[in-house]
Amino acid sequence: MKNKSVIIIGAGVAGIEAANNIAENGYNVTLIEKENLLGGNLKNYAKLFPDFYEAGEVKNNLINKLNSENINVYNNNEITELFFENNKWQAVNSQNQKFLADAALLTTGFTVFDAKRKEELGYGIYDNVITSLEFENMYKTGKITTKQGNIPERIAFLNCVGSRDEKVGNHYCSRVCCINAVKQASEFKEIYPDSQAYCFYMDMRMAGQFYEELYRKSQEKHNVIYIRGRISEAAATLDNKIQIKSEDTLSGLPLKMTVDLLVLMVGIEASIGTNQLASQNEINGEYGFAKSKGLYGNDNITNKKGLFLAGTCKRPLTIPETIADAKAAANQIIKYLNQI
Ligand code: SF4
Numbered sequence: 394m395k396n397k398s399v400i401i402i403g404a405g406v407a408g409i410e411a412a413n414n415i416a417e418n419g420y421n422v423t424l425i426e427k428e429n430l431l432g433g434n435l436k437n438y439a440k441l442f443p444d445f446y447e448a449g450e451v452k453n454n455l456i457n458k459l460n461s462e463n464i465n466v467y468n469n470n471e472i473t474e475l476f477f478e479n480n481k482w483q484a485v486n487s488q489n490q491k492f493l494a495d496a497a498l499l500t501t502g503f504t505v506f507d508a509k510r511k512e513e514l515g516y517g518i519y520d521n522v523i524t525s526l527e528f529e530n531m532y533k534t535g536k537i538t539t540k541q542g543n544i545p546e547r548i549a550f551l552n553c554v555g556s557r558d559e560k561v562g563n564h565y566c567s568r569v570c571c572i573n574a575v576k577q578a579s580e581f582k583e584i585y586p587d588s589q590a591y592c593f594y595m596d597m598r599m600a601g602q603f604y605e606e607l608y609r610k611s612q613e614k615h616n617v618i619y620i621r622g623r624i625s626e627a628a629a630t631l632d633n634k635i636q637i638k639s640e641d642t643l644s645g646l647p648l649k650m651t652v653d654l655l656v657l658m659v660g661i662e663a664s665i666g667t668n669q670l671a672s673q674n675e676i677n678g679e680y681g682f683a684k685s686k687g688l689y690g691n692d693n694i695t696n697k698k699g700l701f702l703a704g705t706c707k708r709p710l711t712i713p714e715t716i717a718d719a720k721a722a723a724n725q726i727i728k729y730l731n732q733i
Contacts, residue, residue: 395419397730398494400484402472402670405433406712407704407719408500409455414723416463420730423492424464425484427471427666431456433502434705437526439533441712442569442576443603451712467492475499475670475700482699495733496699496726499683500719501666503705505659506555506563514554514657519629522655525550525570528577537581537654541633545588545653548581549637550574551624552594556660563680567660568709571598574658575608575617582615590617591652593624593639601711622648627655661709674700682707693722699733701726 397420401408404426412424430436432455438448459466467486474485475497482497508516508524515522520540523531531537539545552574556567571594578590597619599605611617622639630636635655639648663671663681671683676695678684683706685692693701703722704715 395421395730397421397496397733398423399496399498399726399730400425400482400492400494401498401500402475402484403427403433403500403502403666403704403706404431404466404468405500405502405704406435406451406455406715407502407706407722408433408498409459410716410719411498411500411703411723411726412464413455413458413461414720415726416461418723418727420463420727421494422461422464423494424459424466425470425472425486425492426466426468429469431459431466431468435712438529440576440580442572443601443607445576445580472666472670475673477697477699496701496729498701498703498722498726499667499670499706500703501664501670501683501706503661503667503709504664506561506662508554508657508659510561511554511657513626514551514624514655515627515629515635516657519627519633519635521629521633521635521653522627522657524554525573525577525656525658528656532577532580535584537584539633539653543653544585545581547589547591547650547652548578548654548656549591549593549624549635549650549652550578550656550658552592552658553623554657554659555662557595563660563662565680565709566598568598568600569711570658570660572601572604572607574656575599575604575611577656578617579607579611579615582611582617586615590615591650592617592619593622594619595621595623620648624655661705663706667706671706676700676702678707693718693725699729701729
């Protein structure tokens with residue numbers, strides 16, 4: 394083991410991937426996670442877009458590599474302070490325990506938008522308005538039903554909940570929720586081919602590899618109906634269905650529809666940990682995300698010497714992008730540790 398060390402804060406996809414890469418090169422890694430289980434947001438997904446790959450397999454492959462003797466994992470440890478002092482990066486947890494290292498990597502990830510902030514959509518008020526994460530949890534059980542236990546004959550997915558929305562202050566696109574809606578609508582139709590799935594969108598952003606193909610297949614094979622328009626209001630009927638009001642912006646006509654389940658595709662926001670630790674180190678960027686030194690070749694380094702970034706603590710990224718970014722961060726850290 395080389396006599397240099399790094400603290401990694403957050404054991405999601407980016408944190409674990411970076412830890413494995415750095416440890417393989419002989420450096421000592423302290424990987425700190427606030428939750429009991431490792432894997433971050435990946436734990437919340439059943440299958441991944443665009444190829445329906447098992448999320449659990451990706452997570453287990455990452456975690457299984459953590460058995461290097463160079464890696465010490467501390468779960469149930471929430472880091473509340475991160476600072477550079479006496480030539481060391483120091484991370485302090487909520488019990489005031491200190492972890493010291495030569496470099497620090499923030500991989501504090503993201504959180505999803507709290508759908509209750511869009512009161513007009515009825516989340517937290519009506520039983521059958523759920524989020525895309527709750528849909529994913531139901532899908533894991535193999536059974537997607539209404540709260541009353543019925544098979545939904547009609548389901549609607551609403552894109553851009555908490556993203557591209559001036560009212561909530563998030564102007565950015567979360568990048569993953571369009572394709573996630575296509576994936577979830579397809580999964581729903583695989584289970585219930587006789588039910589109808591609708592997806593309300595502003596634009597369908599299908600920029601990733603095989604996204605467009607999946608979008609096309611969802612229409613041709615599963616007959617998912619895409620409606621260009623934002624839902625302005627959702628309300629429950631006496632029989633627990635959800636009545637939605639929208640406008641079909643292609644035809645310019647107002648639209649009312651009753652569905653059994655409304656799924657809100659909640660966007661990505663900076664996690665509290667990201668916001669807090671980035672602010673302490675004056676590397677806080679827009680919308681609470683952490684800010685790298687620059688997008689072109691400097692995206693894993695910061696204005697603070699020895700403090701690095703990887704993954705969705707910077708902005709919304711897909712899982713393959715996060716893995717690639719973590720590898721890049723690990724390379725930068727190894728280079729740095731070799732020089733000091
Ligand atoms: S990816 Fe799609 S649903 Fe998500 S914010 Fe962007 S446009 Fe909206």
